[in-house]
Amino acid sequence: xxxxxxxxxxxxxxxxxxxxxxxxxxxxxxxxxxxxxxxxxxxxxxxxxxxxxxxxxxxxxxxxxxxxxxxxxxxxxxxxxxxxxxxxxxxxxxxxxxxxxxxxxxxxxxxxxxxxxxxxxxxxxxxxxxxxxxxxxxxxxxxxxxxxxxxxxxxxxxxxxxxxxx
Amino acid sequence: xxxxxxxxxxxxxxxxxxxxxxxxxxxxxxxxxxxxxxxxxxxxxxxxxxxxxxxxxxxxxxxxxxxxxxxxxxxxxxxxxxxxxxxxxxxxxxxxxxxxxxxxxx
Amino acid sequence: xxxxxxxxxxxxxxxxxxxxxxxxxxxxxxxxxxxxxxxxxxxxxxxxxxxxxxxxxxxxxxxxxxxxxxxxxxxxxxxxxxxxxxxxxxxxxxxxxxxxxxxxxxxxxxxxxxxxxxxxxxxxxxxxxxxxxxxxxxxxxxxxxxxxxxxxxxxxxxxxxxxxxxxxxxxxxxxxxxxxxxxxxxxxxxxxxxxxxxxxxxxxxxxxxxxxxxxxxxxxxxxxxxxxxxxxxxxxxxxxxxxxxxxxxxxxxxxxxxxxxxxxxxxxxxxxxxxxxxxxxxxxxxxxxxxxxxxxxxxxxxxxxxxxxxxxxxxxxxxxxxxxxxxxxxxxxxxxxxxxxxxxxxxxxxxxxxxxxxxxxxxxxxxxxxxxxxxxxxxxxxxxxx
Numbered sequence: 001x002x003x004x005x006x007x008x009x010x011x012x013x014x015x016x017x018x019x020x021x022x023x024x025x026x027x028x029x030x031x032x033x034x035x036x037x038x039x040x041x042x043x044x045x046x047x048x049x050x051x052x053x054x055x056x057x058x059x060x061x062x063x064x065x066x067x068x069x070x071x072x073x074x075x076x077x078x079x080x081x082x083x084x085x086x087x088x089x090x091x092x093x094x095x096x097x098x099x100x101x102x103x104x105x106x107x108x109x110x111x112x113x114x115x116x117x118x119x120x121x122x123x124x125x126x127x128x129x130x131x132x133x134x135x136x137x138x139x140x141x142x143x144x145x146x147x148x149x150x151x152x153x154x155x156x157x158x159x160x161x162x163x164x165x166x
Numbered sequence: 167x168x169x170x171x172x173x174x175x176x177x178x179x180x181x182x183x184x185x186x187x188x189x190x191x192x193x194x195x196x197x198x199x200x201x202x203x204x205x206x207x208x209x210x211x212x213x214x215x216x217x218x219x220x221x222x223x224x225x226x227x228x229x230x231x232x233x234x235x236x237x238x239x240x241x242x243x244x245x246x247x248x249x250x251x252x253x254x255x256x257x258x259x260x261x262x263x264x265x266x267x268x269x270x271x272x
Numbered sequence: 273x274x275x276x277x278x279x280x281x282x283x284x285x286x287x288x289x290x291x292x293x294x295x296x297x298x299x300x301x302x303x304x305x306x307x308x309x310x311x312x313x314x315x316x317x318x319x320x321x322x323x324x325x326x327x328x329x330x331x332x333x334x335x336x337x338x339x340x341x342x343x344x345x346x347x348x349x350x351x352x353x354x355x356x357x358x359x360x361x362x363x364x365x366x367x368x369x370x371x372x373x374x375x376x377x378x379x380x381x382x383x384x385x386x387x388x389x390x391x392x393x394x395x396x397x398x399x400x401x402x403x404x405x406x407x408x409x410x411x412x413x414x415x416x417x418x419x420x421x422x423x424x425x426x427x428x429x430x431x432x433x434x435x436x437x438x439x440x441x442x443x444x445x446x447x448x449x450x451x452x453x454x455x456x457x458x459x460x461x462x463x464x465x466x467x468x469x470x471x472x473x474x475x476x477x478x479x480x481x482x483x484x485x486x487x488x489x490x491x492x493x494x495x496x497x498x499x500x501x502x503x504x505x506x507x508x509x510x511x512x513x514x515x516x517x518x519x520x521x522x523x524x525x526x527x528x529x530x531x532x533x534x535x536x537x538x539x540x541x542x543x544x545x546x547x548x549x550x551x552x553x554x555x556x557x558x559x560x561x562x563x564x565x566x567x568x569x570x571x572x573x574x575x576x577x578x579x580x581x582x583x584x585x586x587x588x589x590x591x592x593x594x595x596x597x598x599x600x601x602x603x604x605x606x607x608x609x610x611x612x613x614x615x616x617x618x619x620x621x622x623x624x625x626x627x628x629x630x631x632x633x634x635x636x637x638x639x640x641x642x643x644x645x646x647x648x649x650x651x652x653x654x655x656x657x658x
Contacts, residue, residue, distance in 0.1 A: 002247045004167070005168050010174075012172070012176045013531070015180065015239070016176070016179060016180070016183070017234045019179075019180050019203055022183075022187065022203060022314050023186055023187035023196070023203075025190065025191070028348065028351075029187055029193065029196060030193055030348070030351060030410070030413055030414075032196055032199060033199065034351075034354070034406075034410075036199050039180070039206065041201065043206055043209075043210060044171065045211055046176075046210065050168065050213055050214060050217045052216070052231055052234075053390075053392055054231070054395075055209075055213055055231055057265060057392055057395045057396060057398075058235060058238055059193055060400075060402070061398060061401065062238050063238065063241070064203070064244075064402070064403055065399065065401075065402025065405060066242060066401075066402065066432060066435075067242055067404055069406070069409065069428060069432055070246060071195060071249070071403055072224070072406075072409050072413075072428075073249075073255060073425075074253060075195060076254075076421070076425065077253065078195070078253065078256065078262060078411070079260075080188070084248045092187055095186075096188065098182070098185060099186075100243050101182060101185065102178075102179065102182030102183070102185070102186065105179075105181065105182050111245075115254065125220055127391055127392075128391070128392050128395070128452055131228060131231055131232065131235070134232060135232060135235070138228075139232050139545040142232070142236060146236055146240065146248070147237050149240060149243055150243050153242075153244070153247050155430075156246075157250040159248055159285060160247070160251060161253065163356075166225065
């Protein structure tokens, strides 16, 4: 058990803990958001261990630094009230079915065809230069389309946030 | 080198937890956060698979990482619009319970 | 290698943060006093010894440690405790990528005066800066007070807006230096370039006969000469990120009574207070590295120093001497940048909140995009003429 594997298991544990904290019926939505941040940052650590550095830094910048901040804004503007628990039986049915689904999925992933030992990654696997050049040469059309999606999202968010003054 | 099947197992587990969140919770903000969790699980799978099949120097295959960048961007756009809808929808009510938004139910 | 990292980390924690941040509180009081034609704080003393007020940082730290930690009623205790941590930690770990010196070869070993030589160093700083937005949000939310929430909303909106401008304003610098690695940027600024080459390359003009020296003038390859507009925009954006005056509407003392850290006392407030000054040092370090040549001495590249001193004392000693010279140069430039921030803080009045937002979205963002466009065009035009 070498150091990267140990580190990966530590990050994986933190990610799962954060995920459970997000989903669990906490009294406090802000605490759920902070658990989500924990998951995001742990996943960024796993990306670094996999060698995809530029993805890790974007994960922290965009997910950890902007998206969850948006969630916190929404919570602060809406208020932080707790919800009524689902009724007894319905809750049991939901929980049981979803638990089974999770186990099946996790099991599938584990017994899939064993992955070959990955080849040593090319030295510029996750570098900004490689991904940047690829983005603007092979995938430039996708970049343009994503910019249109962002424009639509900005306009949509502005329209939704405006109050009707008529 | 970290064991890739563990990474895929983690991705499946996170996806399952996110799915539980969407199905069981009755708070729209937490449901949106669970959707983000599922998107993150998918991203992890993309990066892990790209690591297993990265292509070599002449025929580089960066599909996984590029797609992850696009997923992150689209997730940001989705959260912005989703929260806008949430705030607009529940501007007049006091709770963020999706059961309350039932005017169109037959 | 692990030992070296430990030594460098310990240096940053104890010298830069433990000594420099309290000294900057003293600098703030003395510099403002000098600028305002008064004496400033000079009464704190230990056994009757006051050294021009340098005992005040010590007195401040002792006072903050000894005060009672008050948590307001109805506040969320966990988040109230978490917020100062989330403010202090990003400020401290941003130092990991700032190079205090270059890399020096002592025979077989190479010493690099930077804790982490990451390939995407500057993006790391931006990522850490975006994580720093959580402190004010949680502090305001957890304090269960009107002024806190107002301050926290202002702070978070300001911080996430200026993150965008911060990123855009240095894209021009990336394009010029072709690297994100801060150590490589410092090395690239170790040379000089012919100032007139820009005009010659773009317009094909030669200097007039009377101004021959203009054609031969060489400037150090610093970021501020290559990208002056980027320097101004970066300075504005990063001072707004750190919520330093003139951008301190979130803690506007005259409006919302200390904003999001109103309900904090004792060492928790001390963490907020110190993080702002640690942020000042981080900003100074970043500006030095990106725009003012980092550790390099102008007009004296590293090889020249080592060769020059090596002729008298031998290469090993010359390399060590060069390391010392570079370190001292970096510290001097750091001090100059800190002075600049203090001078800006005590001369400019606070912006109104809508002026802050206007500045970001309506002025800095279009300007930074224009900077990227013009830089790209100039680089393409000069490529042809080499």
